[in-house]
Amino acid sequence: MNLDFSDDQKLLQEEAKKFLTKEDALKINRAVMDSDKTYDQDLWNKIVELGWTGIRIPEEYQGLGLSHLELCVIAEELGRQLAPVPFSSSVYLFTEALIEFGSEEQKQSILPKLVTGDVIGTLAIAETNSAPTINNISVELKDGKLSGTKIAVPDAEVATHAVVVAKNGDSVSLCVADLNSDGVDITVQRNIDESRGYYSVSFNDANAEMIGDEESGWSNLEKIMDHAAVLFSFEQIGGAQASLDMANTYAKERYAFGRPIGSFQSMKHKLADMYVALTLAKSNSFYGAWALSSDAAELPTAAATARVSATKAFQLCSQENIQTHGGNGFTWEYDCHMFYKRSKVLSLNLGSLPSWREKLIKSLEQANIKL
Amino acid sequence: MDFNDTPQEAEFRAKCRAWLEANAELKTKKTNSAKNMNIGNKSLLEAAAEWQKKKYDAGWAMIHWPKEFGGIGATPIERIIWAQEESKFNVPKGVYEIGLGMAGPVMMEYATDEQKERYLPPMAEGKEIWCQLFSEPSAGSDVAGLRSKAVQDGENWIVNGQKVWTSGAHFSDFGILVVRHDPSLEKHKGLTFFFVDMKSPGIEVKPIKQLTGGSSFNEVYFNDVVIPDSQRLGEIGDGWKVAITTLMNERLAVGDADGVDANEAFELAKKHDKDGEQLIDNNAVRESIADWYCEASGLKNTKLRTMSALSRGDTPGPEASITKIVSANKLQAIGNFGMDSSDMSGMLMNEESDFIKFQMAWMGAAGLRIAGGTDEILKNIIAERVLGLPQEARADKGLAFKDIPSGS
Numbered sequence: 001m002n003l004d005f006s007d008d009q010k011l012l013q014e015e016a017k018k019f020l021t022k023e024d025a026l027k028i029n030r031a032v033m034d035s036d037k038t039y040d041q042d043l044w045n046k047i048v049e050l051g052w053t054g055i056r057i058p059e060e061y062q063g064l065g066l067s068h069l070e071l072c073v074i075a076e077e078l079g080r081q082l083a084p085v086p087f088s089s090s091v092y093l094f095t096e097a098l099i100e101f102g103s104e105e106q107k108q109s110i111l112p113k114l115v116t117g118d119v120i121g122t123l124a125i126a127e128t129n130s131a132p133t134i135n136n137i138s139v140e141l142k143d144g145k146l147s148g149t150k151i152a153v154p155d156a157e158v159a160t161h162a163v164v165v166a167k168n169g170d171s172v173s174l175c176v177a178d179l180n181s182d183g184v185d186i187t188v189q190r191n192i193d194e195s196r197g198y199y200s201v202s203f204n205d206a207n208a209e210m211i212g213d214e215e216s217g218w219s220n221l222e223k224i225m226d227h228a229a230v231l232f233s234f235e236q237i238g239g240a241q242a243s244l245d246m247a248n249t250y251a252k253e254r255y256a257f258g259r260p261i262g263s264f265q266s267m268k269h270k271l272a273d274m275y276v277a278l279t280l281a282k283s284n285s286f287y288g289a290w291a292l293s294s295d296a297a298e299l300p301t302a303a304a305t306a307r308v309s310a311t312k313a314f315q316l317c318s319q320e321n322i323q324t325h326g327g328n329g330f331t332w333e334y335d336c337h338m339f340y341k342r343s344k345v346l347s348l349n350l351g352s353l354p355s356w357r358e359k360l361i362k363s364l365e366q367a368n369i370k371l
Numbered sequence: 372m373d374f375n376d377t378p379q380e381a382e383f384r385a386k387c388r389a390w391l392e393a394n395a396e397l398k399t400k401k402t403n404s405a406k407n408m409n410i411g412n413k414s415l416l417e418a419a420a421e422w423q424k425k426k427y428d429a430g431w432a433m434i435h436w437p438k439e440f441g442g443i444g445a446t447p448i449e450r451i452i453w454a455q456e457e458s459k460f461n462v463p464k465g466v467y468e469i470g471l472g473m474a475g476p477v478m479m480e481y482a483t484d485e486q487k488e489r490y491l492p493p494m495a496e497g498k499e500i501w502c503q504l505f506s507e508p509s510a511g512s513d514v515a516g517l518r519s520k521a522v523q524d525g526e527n528w529i530v531n532g533q534k535v536w537t538s539g540a541h542f543s544d545f546g547i548l549v550v551r552h553d554p555s556l557e558k559h560k561g562l563t564f565f566f567v568d569m570k571s572p573g574i575e576v577k578p579i580k581q582l583t584g585g586s587s588f589n590e591v592y593f594n595d596v597v598i599p600d601s602q603r604l605g606e607i608g609d610g611w612k613v614a615i616t617t618l619m620n621e622r623l624a625v626g627d628a629d630g631v632d633a634n635e636a637f638e639l640a641k642k643h644d645k646d647g648e649q650l651i652d653n654n655a656v657r658e659s660i661a662d663w664y665c666e667a668s669g670l671k672n673t674k675l676r677t678m679s680a681l682s683r684g685d686t687p688g689p690e691a692s693i694t695k696i697v698s699a700n701k702l703q704a705i706g707n708f709g710m711d712s713s714d715m716s717g718m719l720m721n722e723e724s725d726f727i728k729f730q731m732a733w734m735g736a737a738g739l740r741i742a743g744g745t746d747e748i749l750k751n752i753i754a755e756r757v758l759g760l761p762q763e764a765r766a767d768k769g770l771a772f773k774d775i776p777s778g779s
Contacts, residue, residue, distance in 0.1 A: 001380070001675060273750070280673070290372040364664065
């Protein structure tokens with residue numbers, strides 16, 4: 001029985017934590033929030049230099065050839081310190097899609113550049129304010145040309161490429177588009193988290209290349225989403241832990257009625273509830289990491305379980321962290337709001353909490369899995 | 372990461388399994404249903420004694436104990452493996468858990484060598500049943516506020532008072548007991564710990580009828596009960612320290628709430644239909660089941676993380692502290708859901724129907740949220756011991772016990 005990370009993986013996590021602390025990623029996140037930027041170039045360059053963008057990329061494509069587990073521990077640290085970089089878009093979404101579904105030629109031309117940072121990728125799914133389904137995708141791929149508009153595409157400005165979900169005749173396909181090519185228009189969209197960039201991307205007969213089987217675009221997308229759900233769940237538990245730690249520190253330092261507010265039972269129970277939610281989420285994320293790294297048949301169930309628990313935990317911890325801080329928690333000056341906003345963005349980016357609960361139940365219906 | 376046993380663990384599991392298969396029946400869906408809710412039932416006592424003796428004779432009764440007391444010196448991970456395998460079989464439960472889980476460790480730590488030799492083997496063999504006498508009418512969550520009095524009289528102590536919520540007192544041979552030897556000292560300092568022969572003159576046991584209708588618990592009255600000083604465990608005034616050893620073990624012993632879970636809710640929702648529509652097609656139902664599934668999965672994987680630490684020879688983290696809070700509340704919610712699913716007939720009880728398990732869950736959960744530490748106390752423990760938050764300001768601090776306000 002070993003539902004835990006190896007000593008090497010824990011060491012990697014410790015190094016990631018030290019690096020992000022030394023760089024003061026949280027402070028950089030605040031600086032990004034206070035500026036027009038949507039990410040930090042300097043921090044991103046350093047992350048590329050450390051080789052993190054190539055963790056999962058096989059050595060034959062100049063990557064590190066490590067497993068998803070190494071990616072999970074990095075994700076937890078990025079989430080803990082809210083690092084404002086396009087890592088999740090490029091690594092959890094784009095790179096995973098390339099590794100899973102890219103042709104040999106596509107892998108050879110793109111994967112080495114993801115390692116060096118010459119290519120930064122993202123994934124374009126949403127089009128309207130309804131959840132995307134196999135039936136309502138209208139961006140169209142025809143004769144190698146893409147037309148239509150995607151919205152809420154993360155990091156599209158810094159990204160050089162995107163995997164785009166497109167209608168292709170009667171089916172849905174995935175294709176790769178060069179975002180710097182003719183016929184691509186990118187417009188920033190205001191969003192709730194000032195440290196993240198979301199964009200509308202319009203394609204007007206832009207060149208695109210199919211990735212993966214023409215007919216299997218939707219099921220391939222679901223697989224990419226399952227991978228991403230597990231990886232993001234580690235960002236979420238990292239953020240939830242940071243929120244709980246902040247609340248805990250404040251509850252010990254802040255005095256009211258002549259004693260630390262953390263000595264009031266109402267505050268203790270609040271923090272205990274946060275701890276319970278976080279512990280459940282963490283254990284489910286470990287389970288998701290196992291399913292992802294071993295390509296288990298349970299992955300859809302494990303990913304949805306990790307996603308639902310981690311979303312609930314981060315939202316609870318970040319919102320109750322504000323509550324614990326009282327009026328201070330509502331100010332721009334305190335860090336609480338950065339976690340609150342990130343938790344909501346992360347709860348929506350792969351589809352909402354209700355939609356993942358629904359995925360979980362569907363996976364249970366299909367797989368007949370028992371606890 | 373993997374879910375596999377190490378080769379040694381696999382070998383041990385196979386050994387457990389082989390013996391269990393030769394000596395007990397695997398659980399089936401039918402035998403797994405809510406039965407034997409009332410442990411005062413005599414046939415259960417006999418069945419449990421027989422099973423305990425069988426285990427003892429083969430060395431499976433208390434495997435983590437040293438050989439001389441009937442164990443095999445098993446490691447913590449082997450203990451879990453044995454429990455996992457035994458739980459797959461239809462064997463009697465509910466008679467020995469308290470004695471073996473709580474009295475056992477205290478006797479092991481504080482009794483003299485002669486006492487250990489005298490009492491531990493029969494405890495493991497199931498010849499003698501032990502109970503735990505801590506709670507009192509005015510000392511529940513604040514168990515250190517207990518009032519039963521012990522007065523020293525030469526080689527003996529004379530005990531007067533009342534205990535409550537004592538599981539199995541009516542069929543127990545011995546009990547572990549905390550009493551107040553000096554009310555002029557501070558609350559935690561005036562306590563002393565003993566073990567007592569439950570057949571001693573002056574002990575009177577009265578069953579408590581629970582809201583389920585059953586009686587697992589008792590009131591135990593002490594009227595001038597004589598306890599030899601040789602049966603004191605720990606020093607005079609160390610009662611709280613000794614009790615804490617037991618309470619730590621109680622949390623492990625109570626653990627997970629048995630009964631209906633996300634799977635049963637899911638099965639029920641698939642079976643039930645309303646005007647031709649299955650309950651599982653209702654969005655609110657789907658969302659609730661998804662959340663229960665995530666909680667159940669979170670608890671299961673938390674246990675696996677604890678096991679992983681034990682398997683490596685490490686000390687597990689504090690994760691296990693969440694188990695009872697989450698499982699008891701989930702049980703109550705699923706019990707409610709099950710009954711709601713039958714609408715107006717949800718209240719009707721039928722012993723023959725499998726549906727009764729939702730009703731029993733709903734009733735039982737109300738007690739589980741209290742037994743072995745209320746939700747509120749457990750949250751305090753998480754806040755104080757895990758998160759390091761300061762203790763609540765207390766009105767009884769520094770006062771002699773007799774001067775503490777009691778509201779009466």
